[in-house]
Amino acid sequence: MTHNGGGMIARRDLTVRIAARTDLSPTCFRFILETAEEIAAVPGQFGMVTCGAGFDPLLRRALSIAGVARREGVTRVELMVKEVGRGTNLLRHATVGSTLRLLAPLGNGFTLAPVEGTCLGLVAGGIGLPPVLFAAERLAARNVAFDLYVGAASGGELLDVERCRAAAIAVGGDLVLTTDDGSAGEHGFVTAALQRRLDGGQRYGRLLACGPNPMLAALTRLARERALAAELSLEEPMACGVGVCLGCVVELEDGRYVASCKEGPVFSVDRLAARWWP
Amino acid sequence: MSIRLDTTVGALKLANPVLAASGTFGYGLDLLEFCPPESLGAIVTKGLSPRPRRGNPTPRIVETAAGMINAIGLQNVGVEAFCREALPELRARGAVVVVNVFGERMEEYLEVIGRCEGEDGLAGYELNVSCPNVTAGGMEFGHDPAPLERLTAMCRAATRRPLWVKLSPNAPDLVATARAALAGGADALTLINTMRAMAIDADARRPVLANGCGGLSGPAIKPIALRMVWEVHKALPGVPIVGIGGIETGRDVVEFLLAGASAVQIGTAIFRDPVAPLRIVAELESFCEEHEVAHVAELTGGLQWR
Numbered sequence: 001m002t003h004n005g006g007g008m009i010a011r012r013d014l015t016v017r018i019a020a021r022t023d024l025s026p027t028c029f030r031f032i033l034e035t036a037e038e039i040a041a042v043p044g045q046f047g048m049v050t051c052g053a054g055f056d057p058l059l060r061r062a063l064s065i066a067g068v069a070r071r072e073g074v075t076r077v078e079l080m081v082k083e084v085g086r087g088t089n090l091l092r093h094a095t096v097g098s099t100l101r102l103l104a105p106l107g108n109g110f111t112l113a114p115v116e117g118t119c120l121g122l123v124a125g126g127i128g129l130p131p132v133l134f135a136a137e138r139l140a141a142r143n144v145a146f147d148l149y150v151g152a153a154s155g156g157e158l159l160d161v162e163r164c165r166a167a168a169i170a171v172g173g174d175l176v177l178t179t180d181d182g183s184a185g186e187h188g189f190v191t192a193a194l195q196r197r198l199d200g201g202q203r204y205g206r207l208l209a210c211g212p213n214p215m216l217a218a219l220t221r222l223a224r225e226r227a228l229a230a231e232l233s234l235e236e237p238m239a240c241g242v243g244v245c246l247g248c249v250v251e252l253e254d255g256r257y258v259a260s261c262k263e264g265p266v267f268s269v270d271r272l273a274a275r276w277w278p
Numbered sequence: 279m280s281i282r283l284d285t286t287v288g289a290l291k292l293a294n295p296v297l298a299a300s301g302t303f304g305y306g307l308d309l310l311e312f313c314p315p316e317s318l319g320a321i322v323t324k325g326l327s328p329r330p331r332r333g334n335p336t337p338r339i340v341e342t343a344a345g346m347i348n349a350i351g352l353q354n355v356g357v358e359a360f361c362r363e364a365l366p367e368l369r370a371r372g373a374v375v376v377v378n379v380f381g382e383r384m385e386e387y388l389e390v391i392g393r394c395e396g397e398d399g400l401a402g403y404e405l406n407v408s409c410p411n412v413t414a415g416g417m418e419f420g421h422d423p424a425p426l427e428r429l430t431a432m433c434r435a436a437t438r439r440p441l442w443v444k445l446s447p448n449a450p451d452l453v454a455t456a457r458a459a460l461a462g463g464a465d466a467l468t469l470i471n472t473m474r475a476m477a478i479d480a481d482a483r484r485p486v487l488a489n490g491c492g493g494l495s496g497p498a499i500k501p502i503a504l505r506m507v508w509e510v511h512k513a514l515p516g517v518p519i520v521g522i523g524g525i526e527t528g529r530d531v532v533e534f535l536l537a538g539a540s541a542v543q544i545g546t547a548i549f550r551d552p553v554a555p556l557r558i559v560a561e562l563e564s565f566c567e568e569h570e571v572a573h574v575a576e577l578t579g580g581l582q583w584r
Contacts, residue, residue: 013312013552050550055344055497055526059550103552237337239346240549244304246350247339257333257353 011242012039013103016077018096024080024159025152028127029092030066031079039075039104041065043112043135044210044233044266047077047104048241051087052094061087062238062248062261064210065105066130067137077102080159082127106241107265110135110231112144115205119145119173123219125190125211126152129159131233131266132210136167147174147197147204151190151211155183191218204228220269220276230269236260251275281566282573283559285319287540288465288518290401290440292319292374295574296531296559299522299545300325300378300404300444301350305364312552315373318559319541323360325380325406328389330356335488340477345496345524346546347475349489352380352406357393369399376442380406384419384429391436402439405430405464408446408471420446420471423458430462442520444468445510447499452506453513466518468543469510470503496546500524504537511538511579526554528561535577 016033023029041047048060067078083092094100112135114120120139124132129150139146148168152158158177168175177185178193186193190211198204209219210233223230236248241261249257250264251273258264269276283294298306298315300322306315315321333353340347355363360377368375377394381387387405394400407420407429419429430443443459445452447470456467472493477486485491503523511519521539525531526547534542547554566574 011311057341058344058346058496058546059341101551237339239339239341239348239546240302240552242309242552244302244308245339245348245549246301246333246353247337247348249333249336249338249353251336255332257336 011103011106012037013101014039015099016102017099018094019076021092021094021096025157027157028080028082028159031081031091033077033079033100033102035075035077036073037075038070039068039077041068041077041105042109043138044109044131045105045107046241046265047079047102047106049079049091050101052090057087057090059239060101060103060241061091062235062241064130064233064265065134067134077104080127080130103241107261108263110208110233110266111206112138112142114144115229118203118205119147121149121194121204121207122146123149123190123194123207123209123211124151125215126157128209128211128215128233130210132208133160133164133167135208136164140167140170143171145171145173147176147202149176149178149190149194151178151180151193151215153180155179155185158184189215189218191215191222194219195222198222198226206230209233217276217278220272223269224277231266232269232272233265234260234267235265281563281571282575283563285540285575285578286518287442287520288440290465292541294319294559294562295535295541296555296562297322297376297520297541297543298548298555299543300406302545302548305355305360306368306373306375307364309548309552313548313555314371315368315375316371318374318555320374320376320401321368322376322378322404322543324354325352325378326354326357326360326390327352327380327382328357328386328393330354330359337487338489338492340486340492342475342477342494343498345494345498346549347477347487347492347494348472349487349492351489354380357390361393361397365397365399374401375399376402376404378404378406378444379433384432387429387433388436391433395437400439402442402465403433403437404442404444404468405433406444406471408444408448420455421449423451423454426455427458427462430459430464434463440465442466442468444471446471447502447506448474453510456510456514456517460514460517466520466540467510468520468522470499470506470523473499473502495524497524497526500530504533507534507539508537508581515579525558528558528563528565531558531562532565532577535574536579536581538579538581540575540578
């Protein structure tokens with residue numbers, strides 16, 4: 001039974017202004033949303049965003065927060081969005097300067113604490129980048145060491161590479177890029193690149209990852225085989241984002257279904273049901 | 279002009295006619311900073327069974343045109359956890375709480391009511407006989423007048439509190455099920471529950487939902503819900519009706535009241551906007567001001583036919 005309102009950061013439903021929109025790839029774009037109100041968020045948390053007036057699409061879209069900063073009385077929230085259907089198409093064509101509603105921050109975040117004697121491994125696949133990049137920049141600001149693995153279908157779909165590189169370099173870490181088609185970086189899946197480095201003796205105190213489910217399943221297998229701590233940010237179809245619809249549940253190892261919008265979206269791999277390491 | 283928003287559903291007095299619907303408002307305490315439960319006419323809990331239920335496999339929800347289909351499968355914490363963990367705070371806040379009751383067998387409905395009868399501060403029960411997403415119980419009572427009357431009568435004998443029956447729009451004869459619930463001793467009828475529906479993934483050639491089918495809610499079903507409220511009101515004048523189905527605005531509430539409802543429930547709108555029930559109360563008040571309706575209860579059944 002969940003009582004909210006006592007969480008670490010208060011949820012708010014705010015009208016925000018679309019201050020900028022930039023294409024990041026043929027399918028992905030960046031939104032900068034501005035408000036005079038304060039919004040705090042930690043990497044892994046998400047927001048529910050309206051996409052257009054009217055009843056079609058009916059529901060908000062759950063979007064992972066890629067960054068949040070407050071300067072001179074203005075909060076700027078960064079989102080990265082992949083156009084996958086009607087809702088995200090409407091968002092892509094929303095007028096810069098117009099407003100939408102943002103319910104945020106929601107859910108929990110990655111564990112960013114350093115692990116004594118090792119560095120962290122950050123792994124992103126495709127549009128799973130936003131919470132991982134947010135984590136990388138927060139870690140860099142705290143001088144916590146990490147390597148950053150970023151995979152995409154092709155070179156053109158690798159997002160924000162220079163920012164990824166800058167975050168990794170700031171703590172002396174590596175940026176490892178992979179593409180499924182070999183058009184940039186290492187050829188193959190990002191989890192395969194991670195596995196090669198683990199086989200070569202690289203050690204990580206904790207893996208933090210977000211990406212498509214097959215990638216997260218591969219990473220779960222890898223983490224469990226090698227007894228590595230790992231946290232995954234999961235994406236499930238979600239109606240409300242606030243724990244009442246019970247649509248977005250994730251099955252845990254003990255058989256329970258828990259709402260990923262409240263107990264997640266970040267889950268430690270040792271809590272997840274067996275379907276994550278088939 | 280000061281508007282009276284209070285209304286009654288049978289013997290139950292409500293401060294306003296806007297309620298939160300079962301399955302869209304948790305156990306009443308999930309959205310405190312957006313919509314405190316005591317600010318609504320009443321809240322209806324997530325369907326409670328005697329023991330916790332795990333619910334259906336995923337995917338459980340899919341968005342459709344102006345609606346969504348769900349097949350949650352009545353995942354809930356069980357009546358014991360509700361009474362122990364949520365009810366004390368709901369009571370302390372002064373919320374009007376209607377318990378939505380679910381069982382796979384008739385005895386299970388009685389178990390839930392029996393546990394709640396030991397608690398103060400519950401306003402009544404709403405029998406869920408219309409969930410399209412569980413294999414046992416639920417809809418099988420809701421579709422057939424004879425078992426529905428028996429179930430309602432058994433529950434009636436177990437409590438003196440207000441007893442509502444939430445009817446299924448999927449029943450072959452809506453008015454017959456309404457009559458059966460009343461014959462069994464129901465004080466009021468809630469209509470409608472979700473409409474059985476499905477979504478298909480053309481690429482995969484499979485149903486989208488793990489359950490195959492589910493229940494459609496949202497603005498897409500509002501015209502059907504209005505027609506059903508009106509039909510039952512016409513067939514059974516004077517029977518209190520709680521209207522539900524795709525309500526998004528104060529104007530929608532007025533439409534349901536005109537069709538014959540005494541109060542309404544807000545469901546899917548809460549998923550879009552956690553403040554929706556409070557906004558809708560304010561919009562309803564504005565409508566009454568603009569149209570010089572002194573007391574919202576005057577609207578009930580006020581439809582002018584031609």
